[in-house]
Amino acid sequence: MNNSAHPLLAGLNAQQQAAVGASDGPVLVLAGPGSGKTRVLTHRIAWMLQEQHAAPWQVLAVTFTNKAAREMRERLARMLAGDTALQMSIGTFHAICARLLRREADAAGFSRNYLIFDTDDQLAVMKQVVKDLNLDDKRYRPASLLNAISHAKNELTSPAAYPVATYYDQVVARAYARYQETLRGNEGLDFDDLLVETVKLFQEHADLCEKYSQRYRYVLVDEFQDTNMAQYLLLRLLTGEHRSLYAVADEDQSIYSWRGADYRNITRLRGDYPGLVEILLEENYRSTQIILDAAQALIAPNPDRTIKRLFTRKPQGLPLTLHEAYDEAEEATFVAREIETLRRAGHAYSDCAVMYRTNAQSRALEEALVYATIPYRLVGGTRFYSRREIKDLLAYLRLILNPDDDISFQRVVNVPRRGIGKTTLASLMTLGQTHGSCYKAMLHLLQSDAGSRGAKALRPFAEMLAEWHALRVQGADVRDLTNAVLAAIGYEGYLRDGTDEGEARWENVLALRAVAAEAPGLALEEFLTDVALVADVDELGAEVQAVTLLTLHSAKGLEFPIVFITGLEEGLLPHSRSLDTPHELAEERRLFYVGMTRAEDRLYLTHAFRRSWYGESSPAAPSRFLDDIPPAMLGVVRKRPVLTQPATNWNVPAWRQKRPEPPAVAQRFAPGQAVRHRRFGDGVVRESVIEHGEELVTVLFFDTGAGERTFLATHAPLEAVSQH
DNA sequence: TGACGCAAGTTTTTT
DNA sequence: ACTTGCGTCA
Numbered sequence: 001m002n003n004s005a006h007p008l009l010a011g012l013n014a015q016q017q018a019a020v021g022a023s024d025g026p027v028l029v030l031a032g033p034g035s036g037k038t039r040v041l042t043h044r045i046a047w048m049l050q051e052q053h054a055a056p057w058q059v060l061a062v063t064f065t066n067k068a069a070r071e072m073r074e075r076l077a078r079m080l081a082g083d084t085a086l087q088m089s090i091g092t093f094h095a096i097c098a099r100l101l102r103r104e105a106d107a108a109g110f111s112r113n114y115l116i117f118d119t120d121d122q123l124a125v126m127k128q129v130v131k132d133l134n135l136d137d138k139r140y141r142p143a144s145l146l147n148a149i150s151h152a153k154n155e156l157t158s159p160a161a162y163p164v165a166t167y168y169d170q171v172v173a174r175a176y177a178r179y180q181e182t183l184r185g186n187e188g189l190d191f192d193d194l195l196v197e198t199v200k201l202f203q204e205h206a207d208l209c210e211k212y213s214q215r216y217r218y219v220l221v222d223e224f225q226d227t228n229m230a231q232y233l234l235l236r237l238l239t240g241e242h243r244s245l246y247a248v249a250d251e252d253q254s255i256y257s258w259r260g261a262d263y264r265n266i267t268r269l270r271g272d273y274p275g276l277v278e279i280l281l282e283e284n285y286r287s288t289q290i291i292l293d294a295a296q297a298l299i300a301p302n303p304d305r306t307i308k309r310l311f312t313r314k315p316q317g318l319p320l321t322l323h324e325a326y327d328e329a330e331e332a333t334f335v336a337r338e339i340e341t342l343r344r345a346g347h348a349y350s351d352c353a354v355m356y357r358t359n360a361q362s363r364a365l366e367e368a369l370v371y372a373t374i375p376y377r378l379v380g381g382t383r384f385y386s387r388r389e390i391k392d393l394l395a396y397l398r399l400i401l402n403p404d405d406d407i408s409f410q411r412v413v414n415v416p417r418r419g420i421g422k423t424t425l426a427s428l429m430t431l432g433q434t435h436g437s438c439y440k441a442m443l444h445l446l447q448s449d450a451g452s453r454g455a456k457a458l459r460p461f462a463e464m465l466a467e468w469h470a471l472r473v474q475g476a477d478v479r480d481l482t483n484a485v486l487a488a489i490g491y492e493g494y495l496r497d498g499t500d501e502g503e504a505r506w507e508n509v510l511a512l513r514a515v516a517a518e519a520p521g522l523a524l525e526e527f528l529t530d531v532a533l534v535a536d537v538d539e540l541g542a543e544v545q546a547v548t549l550l551t552l553h554s555a556k557g558l559e560f561p562i563v564f565i566t567g568l569e570e571g572l573l574p575h576s577r578s579l580d581t582p583h584e585l586a587e588e589r590r591l592f593y594v595g596m597t598r599a600e601d602r603l604y605l606t607h608a609f610r611r612s613w614y615g616e617s618s619p620a621a622p623s624r625f626l627d628d629i630p631p632a633m634l635g636v637v638r639k640r641p642v643l644t645q646p647a648t649n650w651n652v653p654a655w656r657q658k659r660p661e662p663p664a665v666a667q668r669f670a671p672g673q674a675v676r677h678r679r680f681g682d683g684v685v686r687e688s689v690i691e692h693g694e695e696l697v698t699v700l701f702f703d704t705g706a707g708e709r710t711f712l713a714t715h716a717p718l719e720a721v722s723q724h
Numbered sequence: 725t726g727a728c729g730c731a732a733g734t735t736t737t738t739t
Numbered sequence: 740a741c742t743t744g745c746g747t748c749a
Contacts, residue, residue: 065739094739119738138733191739258737358736363740380738421725533739553737575736591737614734615740 008046019279020044024052026273029248032310033597034286037248041222042075044246048218056087060216063092064223066534068557093231094191097198098529107208108201113401113525116532117188120386122146124407129178140171148172149179153192154228154260156199186405195230202237213238224249228260232268243273251305255553255591284310286559288317291603294633295596298625302586319635320603327610332368334606335564339374339547342562349375353548353560355595357573362549379550385531389495389505390512394531396485400468401524404437413461416494424454464488478516478527552595563599568607569620592625668713669697678717680706
């Protein structure tokens, strides 16, 4: 390949050029963080179009998020002429499957107007199932049943084939069967179904499989390490003939095994695609040398990885900053102050990102940022589309499309209040069993029992639905329908109740209406699909001058000049639920690795000495992962006294430890007092202070090896001894 | 039928 | 600390 020849290869290093121009057979690009792998993937697409004379509609590119898909499309639009970028299929597995199933709904055997049931909807269905099967929802928690079912689906296991080893499994199998029936009865598909049904469609209809595999001549996948079994099978079905699969992966960034992702798909790829060309991308363009070295030291202990020798041409950079805070509030204050300092030194707020393991941790950080009047934007959290007012409005729209959706029906039949109570609803549910759905039962009731109280209350609701349905048949688009619903139910007056919260809710509704208005002519079913598959509405506000707050999971694929990783404590990272098995622990380590490698110039690691769980504050030990970062790379800002012995079992969250919090204790020690420590022996108290509502004791031990140490009086094995 | 008060469970991570 | 679900009462 003549490297000066092609403008598409300009500005790429030798490894990247080789990756872009690799054979059109199966290719696996194993790429380190910050190696420009998404850029390589994008250039590869352009390369196939220009050098292999691929038609744009022959390209199928799978990204991990909708955001990544949008960015890739925008990039391609800049690189290519005209509307080429629009003709390509670029999206997540879920989005691509949803569209395909809509088109091939007849062959797949369900309604073209199927609805996508999100996590909340799934939970509602499962609660119904648990009730129907007379199960105890304490022993069989709907959420954990759903979890088991999701894993079964990812492995393409049907309810009938669900492996039953225990009684619990048997219940899961029954719930699974019933869940699928209920879902289909509501013309609903959950996220997993989108994948599973597409695979089934291709397996059962060889002609369709043939059709799509011929059409999608060039299949490219980003973040391949996070594909699950169903996704892998789908790729195999689509590339069975031509084998033009181009996968980009990094095993060290596999962080989604809990939802069925299996990085061993990389090994499967090697077995299933003879002639697979493997290319390593080892040059990092993102991070300073110190950050890269620290990240590599951190990830090194993990087994089963392809060793990559990452290097960068960026300068050495500053050491990482390790900060130990007293509690989460102080940790957050430290972060806020540091950001303010950085800003005064010339950085922008948008250069900074603050990461954490669990969404619950954002709260303390938000409070500190608000207090410091630092603007921030929260990624994830309570998703826009799962807010109550939005879900309610969407339920109305779903009912227009599909009145037999009982979940939506029950959600909004009495929102806003229209005098339909438990009794009426219960009779609708019972009638629904025989008539097929609550909606049909309602129609029946209005006919047969027209004078009853229930019928009187239901009639306006039924009339509204009929009216909207007629509008849709006449060709009304989403914008029209949304406006019609808002007007008919008097939503504004209902939501704007004078409180700030009410105002905020109404603003959310307006935001949704704006989304609908942006796409005139958009069909309802497409709008509802997009809404279910897209997490956030504020994608336009991405350029705002604000600090970004996000979980380590949602940090994947992003980069920031300055990164704070907070809550580096045992029980949090690694998370307490991940301590049981080595592979879960390895995934926690990868999660930390992903976070570290987001940083370009500065990386802060923080942990707290105490952390609150469920409003209960308990001591916290620094994360074991910190021990794997060579001290030479760390600049320590401040050290707090460290517990000599854990007072609690770190592996178990505080709320699970049936340990009543001892009442607040008065000061137990005074200077000059003789004490004995279980480990350090005899000593004398130098100082005892009450700080943050607890007693910190500083003891000088007679055994010179121990020297002077500070403990938390309530937790240290320290006793006063009588003097003789 | 709806409002209110109390008990219980909750926190991994997301398409 | 916070939400959610359930039971009692007007």
